[in-house]
Amino acid sequence: MIDSSDVTTGAAAASNSRVAGRRRNRPRRSLLQRRSRRVALLFFLPAIAVNLLVIGGPAVSSIGYSFTDWNGISPPNFIGLDNWQRMLTDDVFWSTMRNNAVYLVVLVIVPTALGLLGAFLLTRVRRGSTVFRAIYFIPFLLISVVVAQIWRNLLSPETGIASALDAIGITWLNDVYFLGSQELALPTVIGVHVWSFIGFSMVFFFAAIKTVDPALVEAARLDGVGVWGEFWHVVIPGIRPMLVFSISFAVIAGLLVYDMPRVLTGGGPAGSSDVAALLINRTSIVGREAGYGTTLALTLTLISGVVIGVITYLRRKEEN
């Protein structure tokens, strides 16, 4: 891979050249510099090669494929804007995007609000904070297939909470099929996702609040701003960058979500909990409409790019 003798002399000489180079002639130094730049490129090569093969190359080729009738196997034919026109009037796609929008809004609001509340309370108790944080974080560690299984079990009328309540005479949950009803499937999937995600928000915000300058907190307390004032005027401004980061993270997670709907409902019943990522995989890989699938995928990419762009823009504007 790397000619080591060449590297040795080159590198050793390069470090000497800082001393010697000032006195010696210029062309010689630039040769050594070129050699050390070549070593640097060789070091960067494995990362960039793997990345271009798996991500960069396919991502760029997506753009080309979106103008074709590609089925994944045979050579694609150019069909102009047909896929893009079809996408604009594709009801199935836009209904998944609506579900993604609901997903996104809940995932931005609920874990952020409850995460901030939990984190702030954690900083105010003297004992037990470590234990609480460990407990909160564990749901985030469980892998998605296990989280889904736990909740499918708990929510099933035959085996879960409903059947336990039935035994003590509470029967109104008996016929509620959380994952089998068109009205409840999406809220339930989102709820399970929030359950697995919220502890991470709490622990993340807790770490963020800990970085707020204690002198500011002290000053606010001496001014008698009260708990709410301290939270709103000291803590929130102090953790703004982390807040923006976590909101962007939730936005991306809401737009690109795959695991929970895939495992809990498969997008059903009747598409009521279907999301874009599931549809794209079905269309392209199972349905072999790869060209159209890339069109949908690029639309999703563009939308998430725009949303992230807007968040970044708003943050910059506020900073100035």
Place this chain on the structure above:
Amino acid sequence: MSTSSLRRLKKAGSADPRPGGSGRTPIAYVILVFFAIVAAFPIVVMFFNALKSSAELATNPIGPPLSPQWGNFAEAWERGGIGQGLFNTAIIVFFTVVGTWICAGLAAYALARLDLPFKSGFQTYLFVIISLPVQSFIVPLFFLWVKLGLVNTLQGLILIYIALNTPFAVLLLRTFLVNIPKELDEAARLDGANELQVAGRVILPLTWPGLLTVGLVVGLAAYGELQFAVTFILDPALLPISTTFLNFSQGQTQLFNLINAASVIIVVPLIILFLFMQRQFVAGLASSGTKG
């Protein structure tokens, strides 16, 4: 939060500039305990149900097991093919972590300590790649992998995981590398070490907290990954633990106790590892933001 709890907190805060003790912040404790119950209850039920017989599960769906069936674990292991799944996942996790260490370590070293041409261009590329949705490349990637014969191979999946994790790992390791004094590499070079030796033997080992964080985050991501695993591996002998478990839980819906036992087998290693390395986990996950 209710106004009364606010008042209570306010009183605690103004009485003492330090955070209130347990006696002064009862409402805070009530809320925190409530959150803890919501987080822990479903997991506790999973442990309970893993130990019940099918008959007991029918009459006692969420309570503690009355006669624990420890044999459930062995039976779940056997019937669910858990051993094979965990073995495949161990291979995937090991090579993904090592591969990411090598690719990201060398790249971060070049960015932080060498005279890399187009440095800012490369850095921008990494940032763009990190924010690129999986969907923007998964379709062409799948058919490229079909063409290259990498579908249904562990190495094909490992390569994808390395590529997915390297960009964030480069940026994380770079922050560790820029803080190591330059004199160290120069001394090593004067001793006749080549650049690969300087990087691999002298400098990168000094960033072990960064490497540990990367290893934990990447390992956790590879352990539970579903979307690529379910799309790229269909051969039953090669399924990682996530899809092995998915098939078991969807194929044997009557065996709730065994499915719960399998869940316990899968998550206990994660929980133990986390309890030992809490800080690295949180710091690493906060800096990666890769898990959807």
